Amino acid sequence: MDKVSVLAITKNGIKIGIELKKYFPNWKIFAPSKFSDNNKEIIWYSDSTTEKIVELFKNNNAIICLFSLGAVIRLIAPYLKDKKTDPAVIVIDDKTSFVISVLSGHLGGANELTQIIAQKLNATPVITTAADVNKTIAVDLVGRELGWKIEDDSTVTKISAFMVNEEKIGIFQDAGKRNWIKEFPKNVKIYQSLEEMEKSDSKGFLIISDKVLEGDFLKNSVVYRPPSLVVGIGLHWDTSKENIKEGLDFCLQKFKLSKKSISKLVSIKKPEDVKGLVDIGKEMRITVEYVNREDLADVATPNPSDTVKAFEGTASVSEAAAIKVSGGKLIVEKQKFPPNLTIAIARIID
Structure with a gap:
């Protein structure tokens, strides 16, 4: 992930930041100048942490905060917009016991980055996104690494809820790479035609196609457009x-x-x-x-x-x-x- 910054506001947090720098040399580490020991691996700032986090929030894809979850939430709350634009935010406690995915878990990549950091620090990853916890399909991420685009994301939340609640989900695909998932959850069924899918008792649908589609089933569908x-x-x-x-x-x-x-x-x-x-x-x-x-x-x-x-x-x-x-x-x-x-x-x- 490009443009990742680490924010430490305690002496112990600075030590953790330096440790992270060993594994992720391109990450920038920020800490208050009052703790400065002239370590050139750290960017020492003299403005307030409140001002610094605003700057980092605007200019990074991810922010790793090495202080309490509550303090992080209070600092970032005024600047939250939506999951499409907010950076990933991750919190690591002062003893590196837990690495917590706080914001933009899916689209921003916080969940994946949390797993990677936790492995490096021998810590416990904390991820609360329902799709990850339930080991089911993350509707908003289907085909993302393959360049698939969602036709209309207004139905994503609804179909995601169906998925994590194990409602019946139908999938139809007539374009794009086929092996985009290793194993389908038990509540998902693959259909060989749209007609068959429409007549099914599935509550929601995932459709991977390069064709223009019409029908009432689209109200309960997420349509993905592969670059085909x-x-x-x-x-x-x-x-x-x-x-x-x-x-x-x-x-x-x-x-x-x-x-x-x-x-x-x-x-x-x-x-x-x-x-x-x-x-x-x-x-x-x-x-x-x-x-x-x-x-x-x-x-x-x-x-x-x-x-x-x-x-x-x-x-x-x-x-x-x-x-x-x-x-x-x-x-x-x-x-x-x-x-x-x-x-x-x-x-x-x-």
Whole structure:
């Protein structure tokens, strides 16, 4: 985890901070200047601890506090916003008996970091998050390490409650990596189709898909978008960002695919980058990748073009690029848009 700071306000806490520094050399250790012994491993501060923790809270991914839990809560309480933005906060007692996950346990990574620190210090980790305690699925973390995005997080709390209370949960997946969990809890059932899942007596659903979905079941679902789609684009040097955006939106809407599942935009390598493609990649925050014409020429596609071959040295750009980079299956064949744009989409097969 990047940007981790340790805050010690007692002499014994400073010793613990120095011990942590041995295991985590990139962490910054802060302590009041009144305890200074000129140890250069410590950042000695002269302002109040109340002021210092505000600064650390704003500028770190995690804060390790080496003093009492009650004092920590009183110090951070005025600055809490939400679990998506608050840093992880961990408390370690003065005798290193316990390492306590206090804030942002799941999304902020406090639970995982608590386990790591406790192991290093031979301490007892204290984690109270229900999903961890009950050894069940943490709904808000499913697929996070795989780059999955939650379509709408407004249902996460409700489905999380169903999960930890061992209500029946249905799972349907038609895209993305399959081995995202070692073992499913006993209250979870896997369904092979949405229709089968809808007719079940499951109370909530986890759906992993790159397709646009409709239905009342979504009210009780968390939908995850894996980065499973590769968009192949054939274009000229002057094709605009607006032209590409219109064509892509048309394809996604026509074939009912989610924009959040686009992994890459790919095209043939040209002497100069096409500004429109670069710009749309930046706007959508999606990686743009280029493939050499020689590599595209060897890819079998359903809609080769002699005209494209004459200009580009390969009979296909959009379809071939999508297939080549995804290593998967073409699900949207070449779509043409005036004046000089083609788009094809392939699905990565995991």
